[in-house]
Amino acid sequence: MVEKTFIKPTILPGFMELLPRDQVIFNKMLDSIRESFELCGFLPLDTPVLEKADILLAKSGKEAEKQIYTFKKGDSEMALRFDFTVPLARYVSQRYNELSFPFKRYQIGKVFRGERPQKGRFREFYQCDVDIIDKDSLAPIYDAEIVATAYTTFERLNLGSFLIKINNRKLLTGYIEKLGLNKKTKEILREIDKVQKIGEEMVAKDFEKMGVNINQTEKILDFINSAGSVADVLKKLKSLNVANDTFDEGVKEIEDLVKNIGYMNIPKSCWTIDLSIARGLDYYTGTIFEIVLTEYPEFGSICGGGRYNNLAEYFSDKKLPGTGISIGLTRLFDLLKENNLLKYTDRQTLKVLVIPLGDYTNLAYDLVANLRKSNIQADVLYTGEGLKKKLSIASKSGVRFVAIIGEDEVKNKRITVKDMETGEQNSVPAGDIVSFVTKS
Amino acid sequence: MVEKTFIKPTILPGFMELLPRDQVIFNKMLDSIRESFELCGFLPLDTPVLEKADILLAKSGKEAEKQIYTFKKGDSEMALRFDFTVPLARYVSQRYNELSFPFKRYQIGKVFRGERPQKGRFREFYQCDVDIIDKDSLAPIYDAEIVATAYTTFERLNLGSFLIKINNRKLLTGYIEKLGLNKKTKEILREIDKVQKIGEEMVAKDFEKMGVNINQTEKILDFINSAGSVADVLKKLKSLNVANDTFDEGVKEIEDLVKNIGYMNIPKSCWTIDLSIARGLDYYTGTIFEIVLTEYPEFGSICGGGRYNNLAEYFSDKKLPGTGISIGLTRLFDLLKENNLLKYTDRQTLKVLVIPLGDYTNLAYDLVANLRKSNIQADVLYTGEGLKKKLSIASKSGVRFVAIIGEDEVKNKRITVKDMETGEQNSVPAGDIVSFVTKS
Numbered sequence: 054m055v056e057k058t059f060i061k062p063t064i065l066p067g068f069m070e071l072l073p074r075d076q077v078i079f080n081k082m083l084d085s086i087r088e089s090f091e092l093c094g095f096l097p098l099d100t101p102v103l104e105k106a107d108i109l110l111a112k113s114g115k116e117a118e119k120q121i122y123t124f125k126k127g128d129s130e131m132a133l134r135f136d137f138t139v140p141l142a143r144y145v146s147q148r149y150n151e152l153s154f155p156f157k158r159y160q161i162g163k164v165f166r167g168e169r170p171q172k173g174r175f176r177e178f179y180q181c182d183v184d185i186i187d188k189d190s191l192a193p194i195y196d197a198e199i200v201a202t203a204y205t206t207f208e209r210l211n212l213g214s215f216l217i218k219i220n221n222r223k224l225l226t227g228y229i230e231k232l233g234l235n236k237k238t239k240e241i242l243r244e245i246d247k248v249q250k251i252g253e254e255m256v257a258k259d260f261e262k263m264g265v266n267i268n269q270t271e272k273i274l275d276f277i278n279s280a281g282s283v284a285d286v287l288k289k290l291k292s293l294n295v296a297n298d299t300f301d302e303g304v305k306e307i308e309d310l311v312k313n314i315g316y317m318n319i320p321k322s323c324w325t326i327d328l329s330i331a332r333g334l335d336y337y338t339g340t341i342f343e344i345v346l347t348e349y350p351e352f353g354s355i356c357g358g359g360r361y362n363n364l365a366e367y368f369s370d371k372k373l374p375g376t377g378i379s380i381g382l383t384r385l386f387d388l389l390k391e392n393n394l395l396k397y398t399d400r401q402t403l404k405v406l407v408i409p410l411g412d413y414t415n416l417a418y419d420l421v422a423n424l425r426k427s428n429i430q431a432d433v434l435y436t437g438e439g440l441k442k443k444l445s446i447a448s449k450s451g452v453r454f455v456a457i458i459g460e461d462e463v464k465n466k467r468i469t470v471k472d473m474e475t476g477e478q479n480s481v482p483a484g485d486i487v488s489f490v491t492k493s
Numbered sequence: 494m495v496e497k498t499f500i501k502p503t504i505l506p507g508f509m510e511l512l513p514r515d516q517v518i519f520n521k522m523l524d525s526i527r528e529s530f531e532l533c534g535f536l537p538l539d540t541p542v543l544e545k546a547d548i549l550l551a552k553s554g555k556e557a558e559k560q561i562y563t564f565k566k567g568d569s570e571m572a573l574r575f576d577f578t579v580p581l582a583r584y585v586s587q588r589y590n591e592l593s594f595p596f597k598r599y600q601i602g603k604v605f606r607g608e609r610p611q612k613g614r615f616r617e618f619y620q621c622d623v624d625i626i627d628k629d630s631l632a633p634i635y636d637a638e639i640v641a642t643a644y645t646t647f648e649r650l651n652l653g654s655f656l657i658k659i660n661n662r663k664l665l666t667g668y669i670e671k672l673g674l675n676k677k678t679k680e681i682l683r684e685i686d687k688v689q690k691i692g693e694e695m696v697a698k699d700f701e702k703m704g705v706n707i708n709q710t711e712k713i714l715d716f717i718n719s720a721g722s723v724a725d726v727l728k729k730l731k732s733l734n735v736a737n738d739t740f741d742e743g744v745k746e747i748e749d750l751v752k753n754i755g756y757m758n759i760p761k762s763c764w765t766i767d768l769s770i771a772r773g774l775d776y777y778t779g780t781i782f783e784i785v786l787t788e789y790p791e792f793g794s795i796c797g798g799g800r801y802n803n804l805a806e807y808f809s810d811k812k813l814p815g816t817g818i819s820i821g822l823t824r825l826f827d828l829l830k831e832n833n834l835l836k837y838t839d840r841q842t843l844k845v846l847v848i849p850l851g852d853y854t855n856l857a858y859d860l861v862a863n864l865r866k867s868n869i870q871a872d873v874l875y876t877g878e879g880l881k882k883k884l885s886i887a888s889k890s891g892v893r894f895v896a897i898i899g900e901d902e903v904k905n906k907r908i909t910v911k912d913m914e915t916g917e918q919n920s921v922p923a924g925d926i927v928s929f930v931t932k933s
Contacts, residue, residue, distance in 0.1 A: 060551050062587035062808040064541055065569060070584070072591055073536035073598065080537050091842050092865045094872030096513035097520050101504055101617050102542065102603055103562075103573075111500050122543075122571075124564030126607050129505060131562075133543075144510070147502035151512055153889060155876065158513065163542055167566050177541050192875060194854065201858075205865055316855045318862035368502040402531050414634065415756045418641075422758035425532045425645055432534030435632060436595065449593065 067170030068177050069383050074451065077402055078395050079386055082210060083161060086181045086380065089206040090159035093198070095183050098158045100140035102165075106130035108143050111367040120166045133165040137182045137379070138336075138364075145186055146368035155187040155195065175383050184377030186364055191374040193306065196340045196360055197313035199376050203344060203356060204319045206380070212389070214347040218327035219314075221307045222337050222359070224290065225328070227300025228276055232269050241265070245277055245331040249353065277329035283311055286326045306339055330354075338362040342378055352388050356380045397451075405431040405490055406452040408443050410459035417458055420468070420486060427487045448473055454490050507610030508617050509823050514891065517842055518835050519826055522650060523601060526621045526820065529646040530599035533638070535623050538598045540580035542605075546570035548583050551807040560606045573605040577622045577819070578776075578804075585626055586808035595627040595635065615823050624817030626804055631814040633746065636780045636800055637753035639816050643784060643796060644759045646820070652829070654787040658767035659754075661747045662777050662799070664730065665768070667740025668716055672709050681705070685717055685771040689793065717769035723751055726766045746779055770794075778802040782818055792828050796820045845871040845930055846892040848883050850899035857898055860908070860926060867927045888913055894930050 064070055071079060091097075106123045109132040122133040134140055137160045145156060161181045168174050183202055185195045200217055207215045225245070229238050240263055244256050253274055260270045279289050290304050307326065314324060330343045341359035346352055358378030365373050389395055405424055409417040417433045424431035437443040440457070447455045457469040467480045470489060481489045504510055511519060531537075546563045549572040562573040574580055577600045585596060601621045608614050623642055625635045640657055647655045665685070669678050680703055684696050693714055700710045719729050730744050747766065754764060770783045781799035786792055798818030805813050829835055845864055849857040857873045864871035877883040880897070887895045897909040907920045910929060921929045 057810070059808055059810065060547055062548070062583040062805075063545065064548075064583075064587075065543060065545055065571065068541040068543065070540055072588065073538065076537045076539055079539070088868075092868065092870050094843050094846075094870060096842060097516045098513065099516055099519070100510055101508040103505060103508065103605065103617060105503070105505055107500055108502070108504075122564065122566055124562065126562055131505065143502040143504075147504075148512065153886070157872075165543065177543060194875065201862070313854075316858040318858060365502075368499055370497070370499065402536060403534050414753075418756040418758060422641075428528075428532065430532050430534060432597075435634065446593070 065176070067168065067175055069175055069387065074397065075390065075395065078397070079382075082382060082386065083179070083181075085209050085211075086206055086382070087159070087161055089209050090161075090181070090183050090202065093157075093183070093202040093205055095157045095159040095202070098141070098144065098160045099162065100134065100137070100144055100160065102134060102163070103131050104134060104140065104143070106132040108132075108368075109134060109139055112139055112142075120168055122165050122167050135164055135166050137162075137164065137180060138184075141182075141184060141186070142365035142373075143368055145373055146365045146371070149369070149371060155185050155191065157183070157185045159183045173384060173387060175387075178381060178383035181380040181382055182377060184364075184375050186373050186375040189372050189374075191360075191376060193309045194313050196310050196376050197317055199342065199358065199378055200310075200314050200324060201317040201319060203342065203378055204317070204323055207344060207356075208323075212346055212394075213349075215323065216345050216347050217324040218330050218343045218345065219307070219310065219324060220326065220328055220330045220341050221303040221310075221339055222332075222341055223299045223303030223306065223339060225277075225303075225331060227297040227303055228293075228295060229273070230299060231295050231297045232272060234265060234269060237263055237265065239335065241273070242331045245273070245329060248277070248329060279328050283321075283326050286328065287311065303339075310340055332357060332359060336361050340376065344378075349388070349392070349394075352385070355385050355388075403430045403432055403450060403452045405429060405454045405456055405486075406447045406450065407431065407433045407456045407458065408440070408447070409433065410440060410457065413458045413463065416463065420456060420458070420483070424487060424490070427491070429487065429490060444471075454493070456486065505616070507608065507615055509615055509827065514837065515830065515835065518837070519822075522822060522826065523619070523621070525649050525651075526646055526822070527599070527601055529649050530601075530621070530623050530642065533623070533642040533645055535597045535599040535642070538581070538584065538600045539602065540574065540577070540584055540600065542574055542603070543571050544574060544580065544583070546572040548572075548808075549574060549579055552579055552582075560608055562605050562607050575604055575606050577602075577604065577620055578624075581622075581624060581626075582805035582813075583808055585813055586805045586811070589809070589811060595625050595631065597623070597625045599623045613824060613827060615827075618821060618823035621820040621822055622817060624815050626813050626815040629812050629814075631800075631816065633749045634753050636750050636816050637757055639782065639798065639818055640750075640754050640764060641757040641759060643782065643818055644757070644763055647784065647796075648763075652786055652834075653789075655763065656785050656787055657764040658770050658783045658785065659747070659750065659764060660766065660768055660770045660781050661743040661750075661779055662772075662781055663739045663743030663746065663779060665717075665743075665771060667737040667743055668733075668735060669713070670739055671735050671737045672712060674705060674709060677703055677705065679775065681713070682771045685713070685769065688717070688769060719768050723761075723766050726768065727751065743779075750780055772797060772799055776801050780816065784818075789828070789832070789834075792825070795825050795828075843870045843872055843890060843892045845869060845894045845896055845926075846887045846890065847871065847873045847896045847898065848880070848887070849873065849875075850880060850897065853898045853903065856903065860896060860898070860923065864927060864930070867931070869927065869930060884911075894933070896926060 110118060121135050124131055163177050164180050165177050168176055203217050226238050229241055244259050248256050257270050279286055332341045337359035339360040343354040344356035356378055360376040362374050363372055364375045407417045407420050421431045421433055434443055437446045453473055455471045462468050466483050468483055470481045471478045561575050564571055603617050604620050605617050608616055643657050666678050669681055684699050688696050697710050719726055772781045777799035779800040783794040784796040796818055800816040802814050803812055804815045847857045847860050861871045861873055874883055877886045893913055895911045902908050906923050908923055910921045911918045
């Protein structure tokens with residue numbers, strides 16, 4: 054006798070896959086983000102998951118290239134998208150004459166990175182991006198629009214208080230220039246980005262190795278630690294008398310941004326200037342953003358972005374400045390789940406479960422068809438022997454109402470409706486079910 | 494002087510990428526399908542795009558294998574999912590103990606097939622699937638539930654009248670058995686699937702080559718052409734006196750299905766028995782479905798599915814029967830677009846565009862913040878010189894209302910609201926804008 058062998062059902066490490074009750078919450082977060090982006094006037098875009106490899110590799114350095122999934126099929130060298138910025142650059146260059154500018158678009162979907170899987174790092178994850186792109190120059194107000202969009206999005210996501218941290222690349226680079234360290238700008242920015250994770254002492258040691266002297270290190274650390282109100286920080290920036298053009302431009306831009314944010318009806322408690330945020334990417338040229346959940350600083354930055362001078366330099370001679378932010382939803386969801394912060398009260402997709410006690414399939418479906426027609430999620434429960442068992446199945450499913458059809462109910466043309474949240478039970482005329490569950 | 498060279502911004506052939514105005518309509522169709530699936534009690538599932546190659550290849554034959562994108566990264570042989578059925582089989586086997594059965598799930602997303610790109614064939618496309626899986630045996634009523642779900646979905650998609658065609662694999666296979674052709678069942682079914690495309694004459698020729706004699710060919714063609722009302726077809730099936738167990742089972746099952754569909758409140762004009770539908774896949778074992786748009790028969794089948802005995806035979810010794818349908822949305826959307834059937838009246842995402850005539854950024858954003866807080870999509874228009882140009886930009890954007898803030902408006906604390914659909918213009922108190930645009 055030959056025994057049948059099975060392939061062990063597993064997925065690759067570094068990929069997130071949820072049970073339905075978690076998926077429902079994940080989808081609600083996705084929907085909430087999308088609604089916020091649309092409320093703020095962004096248009097949807099959905100670029101292919103697979104693109105020509107030379108397009109996706111155009112911009113990336115060696116380090117990034119290692120992370121990109123590439124393969125050959127037929128004559129085509131293909132790659133899986135690893136972000137939405139490169140596809141956006143390609144799209145705007147390709148469709149330049151068909152788009153209206155400023156082009157405000159959002160894209161929500163999966164991106165792929167062949168990283169070594171480790172806790173909190175995913176090889177396939179959802180990114181939720183908004184960007185505003187214009188021709189030749191982009192008005193400063195759009196950076197404030199991005200702050201307003203971030204505010205709207207996180208306010209509606211309902212994850213507790215959050216802080217939008219704002220900085221300007223030109224401040225740090227100007228200050229580094231002033232200290233005579235301009236040849237090391239990239240490395241220094243990358244170190245500053247690590248302060249939160251590894252601490253100032255380690256960063257100071259790294260600085261030493263890089264040939265930054267103690268005096269310079271102290272000045273940099275003092276600079277990025279400038280705390281206080283927005284007005285305090287702006288005052289300090291001026292009092293430093295840095296006398297460097299890049300720095301001065303940065304001051305002017307951040308003052309402008311502060312003024313524009315003032316127009317946006319954003320509570321003062323939701324945003325601040327933080328001179329310590331640096332953003333790893335070379336890509337940003339002016340304003341930069343990072344968002345943290347105030348109650349969960351250990352989550353680190355849950356959203357980041359900024360302004361860039363030129364989106365599409367590899368694809369077009371057109372100058373396309375832009376500004377935007379990106380939320381890494383898979384990582385954020387994973388953190389919320391790990392910390393037991395998912396709101397399982399939100400988990401119901403189903404509103405009414407009809408339980409026919411006996412051969413009332415016909416009546417059960419009359420009710421279900423009626424509910425569905427009124428946009429109420431409804432289904433019939435067949436499984437389980439006896440009412441008690443059936444109610445227990447219904448309870449586990451997370452449904453809000455149970456509608457029981459039995460002999461008595463049929464005789465009296467009324468249906469017993471049980472609210473699974475409150476335990477309350479009512480006898481409702483069959484024709485009134487829709488309005489009963491709608492108003493509850 | 495070195496001239497800068499650019500990479501030509503293009504995408505791979507066989508991939509669909511839309512402009513925002515089409516993307517908005519595509520997303521509305523996706524949303525509508527998802528809402529319908531949830532109305533009918535299906536839970537969301539989102540399996541990874543990338544899975545282990547041996548999992549995705551477990552079931553596929555040589556022909557299918559050629560179409561699957563596979564590649565190696567590090568030690569992992571990976572593949573891109575080419576449908577949702579294999580991932581579902583893997584998922585249900587893997588999470589068997591954590592799921593409640595019958596497990597009703599939907600999955601909507603992109604799947605990938607390395608086909609030779611040609612008109613109407615995509616290498617990356619959206620599939621929208623619902624399936625109901627149970628342990629050991631699945632009650633017959635669930636096939637009717639799938640019909641009800643298909644009805645709800647296409648009714649709400651609003652693509653004109655549609656017809657859900659129903660058949661049962663056992664009828665055809667039983668009849669073929671009876672004719673003594675059981676060794677050729679697969680090939681014969683595949684030929685029958687082609688009748689719509691290549692015509693009966695061609696199919697008859699193919700039958701001849703396969704060694705089916707003229708008498709048998711005539712009988713098969715007569716059988717699949719059985720037309721008439723559901724009652725007529727059922728009557729004919731019985732009058733044939735086939736006396737074959739498989740056939741008799743098929744008759745019993747389709748009679749049962751007809752009875753169950755009768756419970757579902759589905760108009761009689763929306764479904765029928767069609768003995769000519771065969772479905773290419775070996776996979777189906779009982780009921781099979783296909784849906785056509787009555788006004789556009791040339792679109793062919795826009796949705797198909799059926800019942801299968803065992804979902805996960807490669808991954809588990811558990812018996813998991815199921816039933817389901819799948820909509821190939823990318824192809825359907827492409828057909829609608831090609832035939833100018835997209836409803837561009839649906840294209841607005843933005844409801845209100847605020848036009849400040851002068852330095853009224855502050856007031857403009859007060860209004861926008863207020864609208865967004867009330868879930869109304871709103872934005873500020875900065876571009877364009879002069880009101881005329883600005884109104885033309887607004888009109889092109891497809892926005893419903895324009896709110897103009899000028900000197901007069903500020904003085905009188907009223908805002909001029911123009912309905913871009915009707916051309917009507919009203920002077921509305923600033924505080925009443927939300928209710929004004931909501932009730933319009």
